[in-house]
Amino acid sequence: MQHIENEDCYNGLTVNSGVAQPPSVNPYITHRRRKPMPTVGEIVEGILKGDVTMLSRAVTLVESLSADHQTLAQEVIEKCLPYSGNSRRIGITGVPGAGKSTSIDVFGLHVLKQGGKLAVLAIDPSSERTKGSILGDKTRMEKLATHPGAFIRPSPSAGSLGGVARKTRETIVLCEAAGYNNIFVETVGVGQSETAVHSMVDFFLLIQLAGTGDELQGIKRGIMEMADGIVINKADGDNIDRARLAQAQFKSALRLFPTPASGWTPEVLTYSGYYELGIPEVWDMIDRYFDFVKANGYFDTKRAQQARYWMFETINEQLHANFYNNPEIEKMLAEGETDVLANRRTSFAAARTVLDYYFANKR
Ligand code: GDP
Helix, strand or coil, X not given: CCCHHHCCCCCCCCCCCCCCCCCCCCCCHHHCCCCCCCCHHHHHHHHHCCCXXXXXXXXXXXXXXXXXXXXXXXXXXHHHHHHCCCXXXXXEECCCCCCHHHHHHHHHHHHHHCCCCXXXXXXXXXXXXXXXXXXXXXXXXXXXXXXXCEEECCCCCCXXXXXXXXXXXXXXXXXXXXXXXXXXXXXXXXXXXXXXXXXXXXXXXXXXXXXXXXXXXXXXXXXXXXXXXXXXXXXXXXXXXXXXXXXXHXXXXXXXXXXXXXXXXXXXXXXXXXXXXXXXXXXXXXXXXXXXXXXXXXXXXXXXXXXXXXXXXXXXXXXXXHHHCCXXXXXXXXXXXXXXXXXXXXXXXXXXXXXXXXXXXXX
């Protein structure tokens, strides 16, 4: 057909005819069948055999928002529980740029040389799958990413910290059942994410940097008390002296804290993740910690406390979600908020109305 702009009144330009479009990009695409969902028994069997594809599928179920997937995930976790627990769970934190990925890559290889398997998980409540997770990205841990004994999983996508943390905790169970005897859980100092990681690991490693001389100023309150070991990274080249100075500062700051419940006095070491200096020493410290807490019984006490904590956390999280995700409640909350702000009702009266409705109508 003649294009309108090829008519005589449009001088100087010719519009070429276009290329015919194919009927469909791939006419067979609609005929492709999705793989059927394996049964709970098949998933569990796969996990126990160490099948990484099955493990990944189970983790995806854990992370899914669909109620059906959640039911399946819970059944899988329940069946895996008897096979879990047999690992060293190590939390690793540090501000962005502290060298977590570089360090996890070398720590990970060091651990894997001693045999066994390693899972690297992450808690990053700020991450969103679609924008690419900050943590746990395989490209950040190049050596581990291609190691057959390593399983790297990014942080579950953004949600409430409680929800993200619960999913990671459940993923630990699955990984342990699949034979991963070393679990690293990485986090950045966002919100309360360190507290969440601390509540699911046996050893908590804080990666620090030397440099400005006021390292202790910038450190978040409460984090030093949580650390079982503080390691100062980038102790290489011109930075060695500054790293040693920071080490001395951290050591003296730690003396001000009471001895932790574990009875273990946190140690401060320097190392270089990039140049791979001091890695066996850091690992030796972690080995000594495990020997120490296993001998004095704290290892079991802490795991029991954590199990109890997670029971209550899960209840709190589910109650919270059940309440706030109810559309009628959402409407009532908006109305209540308007009334309270306009001084038409007191906060307590408004809260009472919503709660009364919730308790009268809860399933
Ligand atoms: P993350 O954000 O905590 O995961 O930090 P990265 O591992 O991505 O490291 C941040 C930057 O510091 C990168 O450019 C690394 O190459 C660099 N880096 C990491 N470890 C060291 C180290 O031991 N020495 C030196 N000089 N640089 C390092």
